[in-house]
Amino acid sequence: MAQQEQWQLEGSAAELYERYLVPATTALWAADLVDRAAPQSGERVLDLACGTGVVARVAAERMEGGQVVGLDINTGMLAVARSLPTGAGPRIDWCEGSALEMPFTDSTFDLVLCQLGLQFFPDRSGALREMFRVLVPNGRLALSVFSAIDHTRAAKALADALDRHLGPGASATKRSEHSLADADELYRLVAGAGFRHVTQRSRVI
Incomplete structure (x- = not known):
């Protein structure tokens, strides 16, 4: 292999995101978000704008039973999420769809998690109304956004x-x-x- 080829990155953008950014940064943020939300065994949990699924995987590891769903509009991100092993806890279902029109009935989830996704939705208010719709009465939302640059x-x-x-x-x-x-x-x-x-x-x- 020529020397200049040794440093070429192989893989899709989603694969590179999972390989480099998740271990370095987003896994730390995911652990903090899930710790704050404290999902309980038996709950139904949605990871919205899940990307390659780090928040969903961390949530599942905290739960002995229940349901975890990851939803994202990006096919490539979901392909990587599906390819990764999951640890202990409930199986994770991966779904493709928009935060503005989620493919779930009303009152489906006990907890919605959204890590660094809200600022990118074209209709933030609409996305939040959808989060409210899919939550049970007295359900919980835990989301994170970046501070001022x-x-x-x-x-x-x-x-x-x-x-x-x-x-x-x-x-x-x-x-x-x-x-x-x-x-x-x-x-x-x-x-x-x-x-x-x-x-x-x-x-x-």
């Missing part, structure tokens, strides 16, 4: 570098990841969808 040094350095080297606006996509950093706006969105007893906590991981 100015409070996230690595992300800000990358965004600034993109603008500096590629031109103004090159970092727009990266900065959009932090578009729900305003606590008041987030509260209004969640409460406006019907949720009550809304609490917010900041965590550096």
Whole structure:
């Protein structure tokens, strides 16, 4: 093999995401989110915008029985999720579908988890109303969003570098990841969808 070929990355974007980003960062965030939500054995749990399924797998590991479902609109991400082994706990069902029109009946789940997905939905209020719809009365929602980019040094350095080297606006996509950093706006969105007893906590991981 030629030397310049040794460092070529093999695999789809979803495979590379699972191989590199999940162990380095998103698995840590998933453990924190699931710890806060505390799924119980016997509950029905939805991992919304599940990607390659790290949150669903962590939730299943915390449960001796029950149901875990991962929903995502990205076929490639779900293909990787289905290919990975699951540990102890209930089997995970992987479903393809939109957060804005979930393929579930009303009051299907006891707990909805959404890690870093809400800011990317084209209709955030609509997605939250769907989360409320599929939850049982007094069901629980646990979601995470990024803090302000100015409070996230690595992300800000990358965004600034993109603008500096590629031109103004090159970092727009990266900065959009932090578009729900305003606590008041987030509260209004969640409460406006019907949720009550809304609490917010900041965590550096």
